[in-house]
Amino acid sequence: MENVQPGDDVLWAESLKGDAEAFGLLYDRYRGRVFRHAYRLAGGRHDAEDVTAAAFFELWRRRERVRLIDGSILPWLLVTTTNTARNLQRSKVRHRRLLDAIPRRGEAEAQLDPAYSNHESSLNDEVAQALAVLKPLDLRLVSLVVFEELPLLAAAEALGISPGAAKVRMHRARQKMKAALPRSLRHAHSPALKGDPS
Structure with missing residues (x-):
């Protein structure tokens, strides 16, 4: 007797009712196809695995649509996989x-004017020490906003955080x-310590 698998429409209808086994069958049925598509687009196994997982996550998250x-x-x-890979x-x-965009210590030193006084050099050291207390994400944010003069909204987008979180x-x-x-x-005139950008 032949084992006839239910169609996607049946499995999807059951998934929407909360049947995890039906959703698992859909996952098993298409995981390989989605992974191969993701691999072609992402170009690496690790990224393809991430894209595949994200596509199935989106399938469940957006199930009503x-x-x-x-x-x-x-x-x-496949469309979701393409968008996720992009x-x-x-x-x-x-x-x-x-x-x-983050200045490297060697590059910054190479650009220094040799005529800088010892006082200005010590000021730079003290500012570097103050920067060293920041968490990595905060340091990147300060670097983009203060040193690269990006608007706060653009820096927030580059870092993948909300504008409100960036301001805080x-x-x-x-x-x-x-x-x-x-x-x-x-209270020195340091651009990194001025008030919040608008």
């Missing part, structure tokens, strides 16, 4: 740009830096 095409869930999954690539590009983080970062500076420099 999912449409079957000719009784199949696969077209929706978003991953954009995120990686933004991350690369961010890392490239900038405020807290300034407070931490002020506390880390010697008392004589806390």
Whole structure:
């Protein structure tokens, strides 16, 4: 006797009623196809696995809006996989740009005017020490807003955080830096310690 598998429409209807086994059958049926599609788009196994997981997560998260095409869930999954892979690539590009934008100590020193006085050099050291107290995300945010002069909204988008969170983080970062500076420099004219950008 032949084992006839139920169609996607039947399994999807059961999934919507909360049947985890039906959803698992859909996952088993299409995981390989989705992974191969993700691998072609993302170009690596690790990224393809992330994209595949995200596509099935979106399938469940957006289940009320999912449409079957000719009784199949696969077209929706493939479109979602394409969009997820594209978003991953954009995120990686933004991350690369961010890392490239953060000044490296050697590059910053190479650009210093040799005529700088010892006083200005010690000021730079003290500001570097104040920056060292920041968490990595806060340091990247301060670098983008203060040193690269990006608007706060653009920096927030590059870091993948909300504008509100970026504003709060900038405020807290300034407070931490002020506390880390010697008392004589806390009210100095330092752009990193000025008020929040608008």
